[in-house]
Amino acid sequence: MVLLVVLVLLALGYVGLFTSVLGVRTVEVAGTKTITAEEVRAAAAIPDGHPILRLSSSGVAARVKALPVVESAEVDWSLPSTVTISVVERTPVAVFPAEDGTKLVDRTGTPYATVPAAPPGLPLLKLARIAPDDPTTLAAVGVLTALPEKLRVDVQVISAESPGDIRLALSGDREVRWGGTADSPRKAEVLLVLLTRQGSTYNVSSPDLPTVS
Numbered sequence: 001m002v003l004l005v006v007l008v009l010l011a012l013g014y015v016g017l018f019t020s021v022l023g024v025r026t027v028e029v030a031g032t033k034t035i036t037a038e039e040v041r042a043a044a045a046i047p048d049g050h051p052i053l054r055l056s057s058s059g060v061a062a063r064v065k066a067l068p069v070v071e072s073a074e075v076d077w078s079l080p081s082t083v084t085i086s087v088v089e090r091t092p093v094a095v096f097p098a099e100d101g102t103k104l105v106d107r108t109g110t111p112y113a114t115v116p117a118a119p120p121g122l123p124l125l126k127l128a129r130i131a132p133d134d135p136t137t138l139a140a141v142g143v144l145t146a147l148p149e150k151l152r153v154d155v156q157v158i159s160a161e162s163p164g165d166i167r168l169a170l171s172g173d174r175e176v177r178w179g180g181t182a183d184s185p186r187k188a189e190v191l192l193v194l195l196t197r198q199g200s201t202y203n204v205s206s207p208d209l210p211t212v213s
Contacts, residue, residue, distance in 0.1 A: 179205025
């Protein structure tokens with residue numbers, strides 16, 4: 001009797017792991033906005049009928065994350081034959097000009113897509129180098145994403161020569177000398193007050209000693 005049970009379990013294991021009886025038949029995709037489900041399926045490259053119990057979820061997720069617009073991907077499966085891929089697309093926070101259009105940059109400082117024209121409301125990045133491993137890039141987008149909405153929508157250009165020399169160009173030819181990323185919440189609070197005063201240059205690099213000129 002014990003031998004029979006063992007044989008049955010081995011047979012079931014073989015069927016599940018090495019045949020297409022429990023093979024992938026359906027790949028569902030969730031979370032897409034600018035890319036299509038078909039693009040995600042193509043990147044996932046899951047063969048039809050591949051034994052679902054042998055599917056490498058991490059491998060599939062890695063292939064999907066290789067799509068420039070995808071920030072993260074999760075892969076789940078349910079018996080008998082369905083795989084679900086949930087993606088989170090990158091959200092642009094800034095732009096910079098490229099040879100073939102305008103490059104979108106996300107909150108991690110990653111340039112990930114080129115569009116014909118800048119979407120409305122996104123500031124221009126003016127940096128010597130724009131990359132997710134560049135300290136100045138990280139500082140610039142870090143300041144930008146730390147701003148409250150009422151300030152962020154007024155930023156037209158963000159520039160910096162170093163992580164400690166961030167400057168914001170606002171509408172009305174106003175400039176904000178932000179400095180580094182330290183005390184950004186405090187700087188934002190101070191700046192909101194300063195902007196009620198007439199001026200062209202607002203310096204909050206030292207938020208306890210701000211100036212307007």
